[in-house]
Amino acid sequence: MAIFKERQYLRVDVEKERDESLWMKCKSCDELVFKRRVRENNNICPNCGEYFFLTAAERIESLVDEGSFVDDAEPIAADDPLVFVDSRPYAERIEDAQQKTGLADAVVLGRATIGGAPIVIAAMDFRFVGGSMGSVVGEQICRGIEAAVEDERPFVLISSSGGARLQEGLFSLLQMAKTAAARQRLADAGIPFISVMTYPTTGGVQASIASLGDVIIAERGAMIGFAGRRVIENTIAQELPAHFQTDAFAFEHGLVDRVAKREDLRDELATLLGFFVEAA
Amino acid sequence: MSDERTLDLLEAKIAELRTLDEIDGMNLGGEIARLETRLEDLRRELYSNLSDWERVRIARHPKRPYALDYVDEILDGFYELHGDRIAGDDRALIAGLARLDGRRVVVLAQQKGRSTEENKERFFGMTRPQGYRKGLRAMAMAERFGFPLLTLIDTPGAYPGLESEELNIGGAIAESLLAMSRLRVPIVSVVIGEGGSGGALAIGVADRVLMLENAVYSVISPEGAAAILWKDKERTREAAAALQLTAAHLEELGLIDGVIPEPLGGAQKDFPRTAAALKDELVGHLDELAARPIDELVRGRYERYRNVGRYRPRTDSDE
Numbered sequence: 001m002a003i004f005k006e007r008q009y010l011r012v013d014v015e016k017e018r019d020e021s022l023w024m025k026c027k028s029c030d031e032l033v034f035k036r037r038v039r040e041n042n043n044i045c046p047n048c049g050e051y052f053f054l055t056a057a058e059r060i061e062s063l064v065d066e067g068s069f070v071d072d073a074e075p076i077a078a079d080d081p082l083v084f085v086d087s088r089p090y091a092e093r094i095e096d097a098q099q100k101t102g103l104a105d106a107v108v109l110g111r112a113t114i115g116g117a118p119i120v121i122a123a124m125d126f127r128f129v130g131g132s133m134g135s136v137v138g139e140q141i142c143r144g145i146e147a148a149v150e151d152e153r154p155f156v157l158i159s160s161s162g163g164a165r166l167q168e169g170l171f172s173l174l175q176m177a178k179t180a181a182a183r184q185r186l187a188d189a190g191i192p193f194i195s196v197m198t199y200p201t202t203g204g205v206q207a208s209i210a211s212l213g214d215v216i217i218a219e220r221g222a223m224i225g226f227a228g229r230r231v232i233e234n235t236i237a238q239e240l241p242a243h244f245q246t247d248a249f250a251f252e253h254g255l256v257d258r259v260a261k262r263e264d265l266r267d268e269l270a271t272l273l274g275f276f277v278e279a280a
Numbered sequence: 281m282s283d284e285r286t287l288d289l290l291e292a293k294i295a296e297l298r299t300l301d302e303i304d305g306m307n308l309g310g311e312i313a314r315l316e317t318r319l320e321d322l323r324r325e326l327y328s329n330l331s332d333w334e335r336v337r338i339a340r341h342p343k344r345p346y347a348l349d350y351v352d353e354i355l356d357g358f359y360e361l362h363g364d365r366i367a368g369d370d371r372a373l374i375a376g377l378a379r380l381d382g383r384r385v386v387v388l389a390q391q392k393g394r395s396t397e398e399n400k401e402r403f404f405g406m407t408r409p410q411g412y413r414k415g416l417r418a419m420a421m422a423e424r425f426g427f428p429l430l431t432l433i434d435t436p437g438a439y440p441g442l443e444s445e446e447l448n449i450g451g452a453i454a455e456s457l458l459a460m461s462r463l464r465v466p467i468v469s470v471v472i473g474e475g476g477s478g479g480a481l482a483i484g485v486a487d488r489v490l491m492l493e494n495a496v497y498s499v500i501s502p503e504g505a506a507a508i509l510w511k512d513k514e515r516t517r518e519a520a521a522a523l524q525l526t527a528a529h530l531e532e533l534g535l536i537d538g539v540i541p542e543p544l545g546g547a548q549k550d551f552p553r554t555a556a557a558l559k560d561e562l563v564g565h566l567d568e569l570a571a572r573p574i575d576e577l578v579r580g581r582y583e584r585y586r587n588v589g590r591y592r593p594r595t596d597s598d599e
Contacts, residue, residue, distance in 0.1 A: 074593070076591045077594040079590040079591050079592045080590075081533065081590035082522065082523070084522055086510050086518075086519075087511065104594045134589075135588075135590050135591045136591045138588075138589055142586060164499050166505060166509060168499075168590075169499055169523050169524050170497060170498065170499060170530060170533070170535050171535070171588065171590055172499050173478065173481055173498075173499040174589070175588070176457055177481060177485045177585045177588075178585045178586060180458045181457070181461035181462070181582055181586060183458060203450075204499075206450040207438075207449070207451075207453040207478045208453070208478075209454070211448070211450055212455075212458060225445050226444070226445060226450035226478075227438070227440030227444070227445070231440050232441055232442070235440050235441075238442055240442055241442075244445070245445060249445075253445075253448065254448070255448045255450075
């Protein structure tokens with residue numbers, strides 16, 4: 001992860017990796033696979049093709065031109081406005097997630113180029129409280145949008161989130177309105193907004209900023225939808241098709257423009273950005 | 281609230297005595313007054329120190345006035361508009377034209393059903409994509425003709441189901457949030473009962489957000505929070521308290537603009553008084569907003585939502 005070298009906290013991740021075994025078992029095909037090969041292969045199982053989670057850093061690295069990413073976002077952290085305690089205090093959860101991921105919260109934001117086209121990119125990190133959108137994620141997305149307007153660069157958002165950050169109560173719900181409102185700034189300035197939905201893009205994130213892209217691309221294997229399978233089965237006891245809320249389901253019902261394989265996503269974005277940037 | 285039954289019995293008793301007093305000319309004034317004092321005492325005892333969970337139960341009370349009750353009481357000449365022009369008409373989110381003391385307004389209101397039959401038709405007040413898209417139509421019309429938008433929020437949440445997902449309910453909510461954030465007419469939203477998550481917020485992006493005293497507004501239901509965060513469905517009381525979902529809490533947190541008082545025990549105890557209080561607030565806010573230049577209003581609304589959230593700079597000690 002050379003592009004992140006200057007950020008101390010991301011090195012922690014690398015150190016941790018070293019401590020773990022060199023092999024991992026693929027949850028899909030049960031095959032023992034060599035970890036480094038998985039990483040070099042975009043976190044796709046070399047045996048069966050199953051996608052593993054990408055961290056926000058890995059995701060950005062997999063998409064942008066090598067060495068082009070600059071994480072110049074002012075770091076901000078959650079403030080626990082409700083002093084929320086469930087089975088454990090929210091403040092503790094945040095601290096743990098920060099320790100575990102080396103991130104301030106569930107989003108990484110910065111400037112980069114893809115296929116030479118300058119962009120502002122924001123990527124969510126599912127490891128951080130399920131990639132949930134609280135005040136910090138909402139604020140960083142808005143700042144990303146404002147940076148894109150300021151620099152006249154397209155805004156690319158990579159979602160990987162279960163929805164709203166429940167522990168921030170109504171503050172987190174209102175991030176949906178906040179990010180949706182900010183999206184208009186891009187439209188007013190004629191700046192394209194590409195939304196990439198990965199596993200998972202659900203709840204309050206799917207029902208706000210992620211669904212408002214000029215172009216929406218689903219990564220193969222994504223889960224896309226508002227209310228999850230369990231909620232529906234518990235609330236109205238309805239039987240759901242096997243492919244419910246998969247990338248194929250989203251495509252079939254017109255929720256997304258295209259579905260792209262992980263290994264094709266960079267080229268897909270480069271082509272699309274090339275169109276917009278040249279036209280601008 | 282098992283003690284509510286005692287109150288109901290007492291109320292019925294008083295009504296019965298009144299009838300006897302009037303029809304049969306029996307001299308029961310003293311007895312009636314005594315029982316009324318007792319009733320008031322009981323009410324105060326039962327309702328004056330409500331927990332957050334008890335407020336949730338009042339917000340969901342089957343006798344609580346619903347949106348159409350207020351529409352009938354407060355507005356004149358309500359003319360309902362139907363259909364999203366694509367997939368159908370959602371009966372859980374009603375739209376229409378009406379007058380508020382002579383002022384023309386566009387109304388969006390979430391309506392629960394009273395009977396099983398009506399609830400089947402209204403999906404227990406859970407809005408479907410057809411509803412949000414009808415709402416988008418109504419918003420566009422409000423803007424086209426310069427009518428202020430008034431929304432009444434009362435829903436357990438957006439309707440979860442296969443058809444909802446097929447019709448992209450998340451996308452419909454997102455479009456609604458965006459449309460309201462930039463709509464070039466004044467918007468006043470009132471949570472009159474349950475403000476259930478994204479399904480409520482979808483019609484709640486406004487210049488003024490008000491709540492009735494016993495209404496609740498939350499990112500998730502106490503039941504949902506208990507199941508997900510406590511992994512224990514029984515812990516709804518704790519979840520309700522932790523979420524700070526009452527009108528009083530949300531006003532203190534600076535997330536809403538005003539609380540409309542209700543009679544002890546809830547709006548259903550004195551509906552005309554509650555409706556009158558709501559009407560006064562609506563007239564006041566709408567007149568205040570209408571007097572301001574629309575550019576300033578829309579800019580102010582944008583800033584309001586742009587600035588919502590609590591975070592702090594991340595310092596080195598965090599790492």
